[in-house]
Amino acid sequence: MAGKADRAATEAALVWERPERGTRGPAPERSREQLTEAAIGLADAGGLAAVSFRQVARELGTGPASLYRYVAGRDDLVDLMVDTATGEIDLDAELTGDPVTDLVALATRTQRVHLRHPWLLEVPPEALRVGPRGLDYLEFALRALKPVAGLTGPGKLEAVAVLNALVAMLSGVELRARRSPTGRQAAQAAYLGAVAGRGGHPLLAAALAGGAADGPADGAHLGAGDAAGAGAGFERVVRRVLAGLLVPDPPVR
Amino acid sequence: MAGKADRAATEAALVWERPERGTRGPAPERSREQLTEAAIGLADAGGLAAVSFRQVARELGTGPASLYRYVAGRDDLVDLMVDTATGEIDLDAELTGDPVTDLVALATRTQRVHLRHPWLLEVPPEALRVGPRGLDYLEFALRALKPVAGLTGPGKLEAVAVLNALVAMLSGVELRARRSPTGRQAAQAAYLGAVAGRGGHPLLAAALAGGAADGPADGAHLGAGDAAGAGAGFERVVRRVLAGLLVPDPPVR
DNA sequence: ACGTAACCGCGAACGCCGTTCGCAGTATTT
DNA sequence: AAATACTGCGAACGGCGTTCGCGGTTACGT
Incomplete structure (x- = not known):
């Protein structure tokens, strides 16, 4: 009884838990990485406010609605941006022990x-x-x-x-x-x-x-x-x- | 030469430097304090996103455009909110010296x-x-x-x-x-x-x-x-x- | 005393936003 | 071959901050 509704509610609320693409239809023309890159470019230039679905879509030569095939909403996009930026922090440094x-x-x-x-x-x-x-x-x-x-x-x-x-x-x-x-x-x-x-x-x-x-x-x-x-x-x-x-x-x- | 343009640019960019009302027209029906109070009420209930000019205006029984007689924009309103909240911090406490x-x-x-x-x-x-x-x-x-x-x-x-x-x-x-x-x-x-x-x-x-x-x-x-x-x-x-x-x-x- | 400049309230509108719907096309499964 | 699940996306909805312009009101300058 609770199974289906439960799953629909809890399942894949975060980007990281949703697969980038399904197995059925045609191959996507873009990727999450491309979206993220475009969004970061916009944000670097004009602040986070400049990152709108419309702008990102324009940057990628498409319409806003298309982005929803890659991302569940603006929050997801910001998640991706933040994590990508976090990835720029070098974690290969040797530890001194102090x-x-x-x-x-x-x-x-x-x-x-x-x-x-x-x-x-x-x-x-x-x-x-x-x-x-x-x-x-x-x-x-x-x-x-x-x-x-x-x-x-x-x-x-x-x-x-x-x-x-x-x-x-x-x-x-x-x-x-x-x-x-x-x-x-x-x-x-x-x-x-x-x-x-x-x-x-x-x-x-x-x-x-x-x-x-x-x-x-x-x-x-x-x-x-x-x-x-x-x-x-x-x-x-x-x-x-x-x-x-x-x-x-x-x-x- | 620079006088007029200069003044227009620098003059009264912050709420605190603008007088609450002029000396000429009819008395305002509301006050900055009322706006602030309404805004804080909305924010307490629904977060900062719930503070929109339209909502605040509705709360005060008027239209969004009217608020611009009290405040230059949304930023000003947030300034007022923050400062009011800051005023809730008690500064009358005695200092111990440590x-x-x-x-x-x-x-x-x-x-x-x-x-x-x-x-x-x-x-x-x-x-x-x-x-x-x-x-x-x-x-x-x-x-x-x-x-x-x-x-x-x-x-x-x-x-x-x-x-x-x-x-x-x-x-x-x-x-x-x-x-x-x-x-x-x-x-x-x-x-x-x-x-x-x-x-x-x-x-x-x-x-x-x-x-x-x-x-x-x-x-x-x-x-x-x-x-x-x-x-x-x-x-x-x-x-x-x-x-x-x-x-x-x-x-x- | 009175013209006029400055101010108040506010309806209407502009351009942006995030998001949803629905449909045509395409690849995979059965 | 039919069913299924995906992709791309034009069109539209409701909400947002903000501007314009107009009629009514008050106080200053002379």
């Missing part, structure tokens, strides 16, 4: 991918989206975490999640620092400066204006939480966070 | 707001969006960070950014753990389990299946990076990360 060092290196390689594909930061993190390459990534990170004693399995996964969130955020900072500020961004900076001068937020004003020990810090060229010597600071911040997260016995105070 | 303790407390209060307004996690972090209450929040965080010696001003802002990213991620974990898994989520969990059983990712399989020291960890009830005893673990993780981030001299190795 988890912090190895994860910092992994984070650096991950950030490079983020900088190459800024749309990754626009992907809504609501639904998780872990495909085959994502699983390889997790497995690699867990391998790097193997020597850590004080953490349970789920605890290690949580550490990886923290690392990913950290890399994403720092990549966003770096991206905004590189791009010449768009209208909105300039407006935010201006607003921030204006409020800082208004006197109600002295510490914020001080933090924005001064105190850069090593880098240029005129202040206005960066966004809000963005003010930081991002380039060289990346490894430093990641290392510190990981060190704090992985120590067997946390500092008590 | 930055880590004070920031952990702040993080906990922030998480409560995230859990009350899950749509906050769906807000694209691309554009920063810091309004008046956001500034108050930053000022408060910087006040808590005042005793920290080894960090420059921008460095402190960076630390706050890390904290926020961390809270957002952990809130997402907590939210997914509470909600009964939707179709997609269940599918992800099933896929994860299937791959774990396939043998190619032994460490991942182990991490998913075992090793929960204190909480229920059957594995399937959680998503991918989500496996963790999230509830009680929140403070622990935040404390560790902050401790690592704020130590004057980072561990060398």
Whole structure:
């Protein structure tokens, strides 16, 4: 009784579980890989918003409806894009055996991918989206975490999640620092400066204006939480966070 | 020469810099606050996607076009929503003087707001969006960070950014753990389990299946990076990360 | 005092979006 | 040879953000 409806509901909800093509009809003229490639191209150029079924279809010389033979909807396409980008992270690096060092290196390689594909930061993190390459990534990170004693399995996964969130955020900072500020961004900076001068937020004003020990810090060229010597600071911040997260016995105070 | 065009380009790009109403015409029948309230109501119920100009207008008994008298576009509305939600974070708490303790407390209060307004996690972090209450929040965080010696001003802002990213991620974990898994989520969990059983990712399989020291960890009830005893673990993780981030001299190795 | 400039409300419309339907054509199974 | 399961895709649906333009209203400039 439940069999059929049950199967229809649970069966193949994710792309990874659906076969790329059936065994019956004519050979498909395109492939998931082609769709993904076209979509990533569009996203690299114009952000995730530029990835519409209509645009992707145009890129491939067909109509939007045709894409549904390869993919169940836009979500599937994004899944494929994310997993493909994840696959660009090099997982062949040798491990030194020191988890912090190895994860910092992994984070650096991950950030490079983020900088190459800024749309990754626009992907809504609501639904998780872990495909085959994502699983390889997790497995690699867990391998790097193997020597850590004080953490349970789920605890290690949580550490990886923290690392990913950290890399994403720092990549966003770096991206905004590189791009010449768009209208909105300039407006935010201006607003921030204006409020800082208004006197109600002295510490914020001080933090924005001064105190850069090593880098240029005129202040206005960066966004809000963005003010930081991002380039060289990346490894430093990641290392510190990981060190704090992985120590067997946390500092008590 | 540049005066007019320049002003038109830079003038009042953000909601906070535009007056709520002019001095000329009839009094507006509604207010930005009402729009914001309606929008937040819709978002609380149906996610950020449920916040459309048409829906908000319907909620207020008018047409979509009318809203443009209060707000320049959807982005402005989201700005208002975020800042209003930020205002729900209590900033009247006494500071103990220990930055880590004070920031952990702040993080906990922030998480409560995230859990009350899950749509906050769906807000694209691309554009920063810091309004008046956001500034108050930053000022408060910087006040808590005042005793920290080894960090420059921008460095402190960076630390706050890390904290926020961390809270957002952990809130997402907590939210997914509470909600009964939707179709997609269940599918992800099933896929994860299937791959774990396939043998190619032994460490991942182990991490998913075992090793929960204190909480229920059957594995399937959680998503991918989500496996963790999230509830009680929140403070622990935040404390560790902050401790690592704020130590004057980072561990060398 | 009064003309006019600036503002409010809003119906109608534009161009985009994701997605569904249905049909003609094609390859495989029975 | 019939049945079956697939492919490609034109047409259409409902929803979206946003713009235009118009009639009515208020306050400023003189």
